[in-house]
Amino acid sequence: MINPNFRLLVISTSTIYGSGYLEYIREEILDFLQTDELLFIPFARPSGISHDEYTLNLKTALEPFDISVSGLHTSKDPVETIRKAKAIFIGGGNTFLLLKTLYELGLVEVIKEVVAKGTPYMGSSAGSNLTGLTIGTTNDMPIVYPPCFEALQFLPFNINPHYLDPDLLSTHKGETRETRINEFHKFNNQAVIGLREGSWLRVENGNIELKGSLSARVFRPGVSPKELDSGILPESIYL
């Protein structure tokens, strides 16, 4: 079911509380990449920071560990740059902006193509939303209008990054995350994996493995959500 060429690292959040950018997951990243060159796609612009600024943040986090980082925004031929990339990282920020930019620049197909052939793909937050079927379970505001909600569709389900359990003490009446995902399932059939901060999926050899110290929450239409322990995901979760 999962293309055995896929090598994916699908990260809930780039940063956990009290720790620097990608610090908590650095060992996993270095182990995963198996290259010293990383192509960064900074289009999601968290807090609206510039592509340059965002790329600099990543350089600061990874270059001391001998990973050289280049930002796709500086390329004159982004399609060719993606074709030649040793590994790709799409960082977090606004998922609508990210998806719209990829479609506008005509990059969706080439990313799918190289990842299907084995280029390692790392995504965090918005970049992880894109690994699923659609961006229909993003937490972001629709600040721009993308041409569709279809994502890169590496995984046969949707991701909800930064998954947050209901706060039982809250007096706020806005919908909980779980209520929102239940609303999604009135109109969509795919499973949704709620990845808590500090969790990630590593996909290799046709297997999807949940890593990090936390369980994930799996939502399917018409059945109660289930907690999933770390380890290789049984196909029954998403088929």
Next chain:
Amino acid sequence: MINPNFRLLVISTSTIYGSGYLEYIREEILDFLQTDELLFIPFARPSGISHDEYTLNLKTALEPFDISVSGLHTSKDPVETIRKAKAIFIGGGNTFLLLKTLYELGLVEVIKEVVAKGTPYMGSSAGSNLTGLTIGTTNDMPIVYPPCFEALQFLPFNINPHYLDPDLLSTHKGETRETRINEFHKFNNQAVIGLREGSWLRVENGNIELKGSLSARVFRPGVSPKELDSGILPESIYL
């Protein structure tokens, strides 16, 4: 600037903590409506409940106070039903679903038409998002793909309902509401009014009045957000 025919009640939330559906704002609603017939548009389906169920909730809340409620979903000719309505209420739920349904049924123009002529319009949560320029500052998940993000555009700004202050004690690294609105302003120029739960806008005689006991938070691109006390909004806030 504001059409003097507009009669709008733009409510942040239908329900506040510890109180029944619309209970906290019932007196205001009765005073605002000035009619005993209310047309309910239940298309936002909160938690995915059916149109019938949702309409029943509203009947239960308002019929004891001599407001007769009918659900638009039961009409064979919704355009004509809207033309004849004494007052319209669009309830909360999922904003994407609501907007998509209105466009699909061809109801956006007729609602704009009757409200411009003076039909009272009441919106709560998703129904309040629609009174602004776009749904770009909704909190909801994009569970369906609407044909555009343009809303009913009664007000020359956007609404963020259920506005929530950052939780200074939180260890969660997902974006705060304020961060999300700042991201919106990298790509959009209109002011955004964050309406806290328990607040609402009443629009009449060309004035927009903030009501309820709380202040609202106004966001404009490039300047610090401002707290706004209850009372008539100065035009400088949104022009």
